[in-house]
Amino acid sequence: MGLRFTVLSSGSTGNATVVSTDSASVLVDVGLSGKKIDELLREREIAGQDLDGIFVTHEHSDHIKGLGAFARRHRLPIYANERTWGAMLRTIGEIPDEQRKILPTDSVMEIADLRIESYAISHDAIEPVGYCFLADGAKLSLATDLGYVSDKVMRQLQNSDVMVLESNHDVDMLRMGRYPWNIKRRILGDTGHLSNEAAGEALCRLLTGSLRRVYLAHLSQEHNLMDLAKLTVNTVLEDNGYFYQKDEFALCETYHDRPTLWDVVK
Numbered sequence: 001m002g003l004r005f006t007v008l009s010s011g012s013t014g015n016a017t018v019v020s021t022d023s024a025s026v027l028v029d030v031g032l033s034g035k036k037i038d039e040l041l042r043e044r045e046i047a048g049q050d051l052d053g054i055f056v057t058h059e060h061s062d063h064i065k066g067l068g069a070f071a072r073r074h075r076l077p078i079y080a081n082e083r084t085w086g087a088m089l090r091t092i093g094e095i096p097d098e099q100r101k102i103l104p105t106d107s108v109m110e111i112a113d114l115r116i117e118s119y120a121i122s123h124d125a126i127e128p129v130g131y132c133f134l135a136d137g138a139k140l141s142l143a144t145d146l147g148y149v150s151d152k153v154m155r156q157l158q159n160s161d162v163m164v165l166e167s168n169h170d171v172d173m174l175r176m177g178r179y180p181w182n183i184k185r186r187i188l189g190d191t192g193h194l195s196n197e198a199a200g201e202a203l204c205r206l207l208t209g210s211l212r213r214v215y216l217a218h219l220s221q222e223h224n225l226m227d228l229a230k231l232t233v234n235t236v237l238e239d240n241g242y243f244y245q246k247d248e249f250a251l252c253e254t255y256h257d258r259p260t261l262w263d264v265v266k
């Protein structure tokens with residue numbers, strides 16, 4: 001079946017994504033309780049103990065809430081860079097040495113036929129990363145929790161077939177919303193979260209030959225709506241002269257309260 005994935009949950013209430021090939025299966029982040037992750041995996045017919053490892057993007061609780069419990073229960077290796085390990089150790093509890101794996105930022109590793117590339121992103125965590133997954137000539141890129149898309153990140157994301165891209169908020173809804181000003185400023189800043197417009201602008205530079213689907217992710221439940229996110233991204237694309245046919249490219253949805261269907265990347 002080749003490279004495939006399901007976003008189990010997306011948003012500030014918890015993030016987790018499964019990426020699989022016929023020979024490897026990994027989880028990216030465990031932002032819900034270990035019990036809930038097991039339940040969602042079962043829904044997608046995956047057993048926790050069949051995973052080959054967990055890849056951590058950063059230490060914020062919506063990405064590591066259930067990490068310790070889940071990894072210990074299934075004796076799974078956890079991959080993160082050294083500074084992220086340092087930042088999360090006190091919250092995830094004791095992890096046996098054999099499960100602690102250091103994956104430096106901007107490095108590449110392979111598990112069976114799955115190639116995993118970590119890349120640095122701009123977010124207010126200690127050393128946050130995104131991941132690209134490649135197998136069978138297909139590329140899936142996960143890009144959430146980033147304040148802006150740097151040229152380096154843009155190069156990393158090139159030639160993706162499918163992307164999971166942050167579209168956190170509508171700027172006007174956020175400005176008018178109830179969050180305190182310091183949190184609004186954080187979200188809007190260079191180490192915060194991508195707005196719908198910023199996601200659209202990034203896509204203008206990424207909508208090349210190979211990109212077929214983009215899953216809008218990490219939507220705020222306070223300051224966004226999926227239809228508004230899609231409309232804004234499409235408007236930015238059209239304003240910049242990017243028009244596409246429905247059979248060429250699609251914007252897809254992720255959810256905070258249910259998994260996406262399996263998507264076979266290519």
Ligand SMILES: O=c1ccn([C@@H]2O[C@H](COP(=O)(O)O)[C@@H](O)[C@H]2O)c(=O)[nH]1
Binds near residue numbers: 013193
């Ligand atoms: O009271 C709050 C609410 C949210 N945050 C952080 O803001 C961003 C965006 O949150 P959304 O739920 O997507 O609106 C996220 O990093 C939250 O953790 C906060 O710090 N305090």
